[in-house]
Amino acid sequence: MLGVRKRICSPKEEESELRRGPWTLEEDTLLTHYITLHGEGRWNMLARGAGLKRTGKSCRLRWLNYLKPDIKRGNLTPQEQLLILELHSKWGNRWSKIAQHLPGRTDNEIKNYWRTKVQKEARQLNIEANSKRFLDAVRSYWMPRLIQKIEQASYSSSLTTLDSLADREVRSTSSNLPVHNSLPTLLCPPESRFTHYSNPGSENSFSVTSPYLLSTNSNTISQQPDEILENPSCSPLLGDTVCNNLILSDTYNKEGSSYDMDGFNVASAGMGTHDNSPLECQVAEGNWVFDSMEDTLWNMDDMWVFRDLRETGI
DNA sequence: AAATGAGGCAACCGCAGTTTC
DNA sequence: AGAAACTGCGGTTGCCTCATT
Numbered sequence: 498m499l500g501v502r503k504r505i506c507s508p509k510e511e512e513s514e515l516r517r518g519p520w521t522l523e524e525d526t527l528l529t530h531y532i533t534l535h536g537e538g539r540w541n542m543l544a545r546g547a548g549l550k551r552t553g554k555s556c557r558l559r560w561l562n563y564l565k566p567d568i569k570r571g572n573l574t575p576q577e578q579l580l581i582l583e584l585h586s587k588w589g590n591r592w593s594k595i596a597q598h599l600p601g602r603t604d605n606e607i608k609n610y611w612r613t614k615v616q617k618e619a620r621q622l623n624i625e626a627n628s629k630r631f632l633d634a635v636r637s638y639w640m641p642r643l644i645q646k647i648e649q650a651s652y653s654s655s656l657t658t659l660d661s662l663a664d665r666e667v668r669s670t671s672s673n674l675p676v677h678n679s680l681p682t683l684l685c686p687p688e689s690r691f692t693h694y695s696n697p698g699s700e701n702s703f704s705v706t707s708p709y710l711l712s713t714n715s716n717t718i719s720q721q722p723d724e725i726l727e728n729p730s731c732s733p734l735l736g737d738t739v740c741n742n743l744i745l746s747d748t749y750n751k752e753g754s755s756y757d758m759d760g761f762n763v764a765s766a767g768m769g770t771h772d773n774s775p776l777e778c779q780v781a782e783g784n785w786v787f788d789s790m791e792d793t794l795w796n797m798d799d800m801w802v803f804r805d806l807r808e809t810g811i
Numbered sequence: 812a813a814a815t816g817a818g819g820c821a822a823c824c825g826c827a828g829t830t831t832c
Numbered sequence: 833a834g835a836a837a838c839t840g841c842g843g844t845t846g847c848c849t850c851a852t853t
Contacts, residue, residue, distance in 0.1 A: 517822080517823075518821095518822075518823095518847090519821075519822075519847080519848095520821090520822085538838095539838080540838075540839075541837075541838070542838095552823095553837095553839085554821080554823085554824095554838090554839080554840095555822075555839075557838095557839075558822065558841085559821090559822080560819085560824080561840095562820095562821070562822085563821075563822095590842065590843085591841090591842090592841075592842065593840075593842085594841095595843060602841095604841075604842085605820080605821075605822090606820085606845085608842075609817095609819070609820055609821090611818060612819095612843095613820080644816065649842095698832085767837090
C-alpha cells in the first residue's frame with residue numbers, strides 16, 4: 498500500500514529507522530508529553546509528531562496498555578476475576594468487550610490472565626478451557642469460591658472497621674452495623690451443578706436469578722437489561738439460592754439505577770432483604786483490592802474439589 | 812553458582828472494519 | 833468511488849524474572 502498521501506520519507510526509509518522492542522523511559526516520556534498536549538488519535542502522525550521512531554500502532558498499544566493514566570496496576574481482585582469468568586462464559590474471547598466492563602484493565606491484561614491462569618488450570622486438569630464441562634466447573638465451583646473469598650474479605654474488613662471504630666471509642670454509636678454470626682458455608686456437593694450458600698445466622702437471604710452481570714460505563718457499573726435478557730443460558734446455572742449478605746449483582750434494576758464501581762456489591766453493612774432491588778455494596782474503595790488474598794483464582798482446595806468433580810464425571 | 816524451566820507480561824503480527832483523501 | 837491509511841482486535845511471540853535443580 499504505497500501512499501498517495503505525502504510522506505516525509507519513503508516507507509523503506511521510514512521502516513529502516515523504526516525502533517522495536519521494549520520502550521525506553523525517554524520514549525514513554527515523549528509519548529506521554531505529546532498526548533498530554535495534543536490528545537490521542539491519528540497514531541502514525543502522532544508518532545512522527547512526537548519524534549518517536551515507532552509505528553503508530555506501537556504507540557497506540559503502549560499508550561493504551563501501559564501509559565494511560567487510568568490504568569490499574571496490580572493483581573486482579575476476586576471481583577474482577579469473577580467478572581472475567583462470567584463475561585468470558587458469555588462472550589468468549591472478546592477481550593476488549595470484557596475489558597470495557599473492568600475499568601482500568603486492558604484487554605491485553607485480561608487475555609494474559611485467561612491464558613496464564615485459567616487455561617493453565619484447564620490444561621492441568623485435562624479439560625478443554627472452552628468446553629462446557631470446564632464452564633460448568635467454573636460456574637459451579639470456582640465462581641462460588643470467589644464469592645466466598647469476597648465475602649470473607651468483606652467480613653474481615655468489617656471487623657477491621659469495627660476494631661478501628663472501637664479504637665476511636667465510637668463503636669457504641671455504630672451498633673447498627675451488621676456483624677456476621679458466622680462465615681458462609683459452601684454447600685456444593687459434587688453431584689450438584691448448582692451453587693448454594695448458607696449462613697444460618699443471617700437474616701438476609703437472597704436468590705440469584707441471573708448471572709453476575711455488571712457492566713461499566715466510566716466508573717460506574719450499570720446493569721444492562723438487554724445483555725442479561727439475551728443471555729438466558731446463564732440464568733439456570735446461576736438461579737441458585739444464596740443466603741447471607743453477599744451477592745454479586747443479579748436482578749437488574751428496572752428503574753435503571755447504576756452503581757458506583759467502588760460500591761460493587763459485596764453487601765455487608767446495612768443490607769436489607771432482597772426484593773428485586775439492586776444490591777448495594779458497602780465496600781469502600783480501599784477495600785476493593787484485597788492485597789492479602791491470593792492473586793490466583795485457584796488454590797489447593799479448589800484443586801481438590803475439582804479433582805473430586807472429575808471423578809464424579811461432570 | 813550455574814543451568815534450566817516456568818510464569819508473567821509487554822510487544823508484535825495479521826487481519827478486518829472504518830476513515831480519509 | 834476507490835485506494836490508501838488508520839484503527840482496533842485477537843492471537844502469538846519473545847524477553848525478563850524467579851524458582852528449582
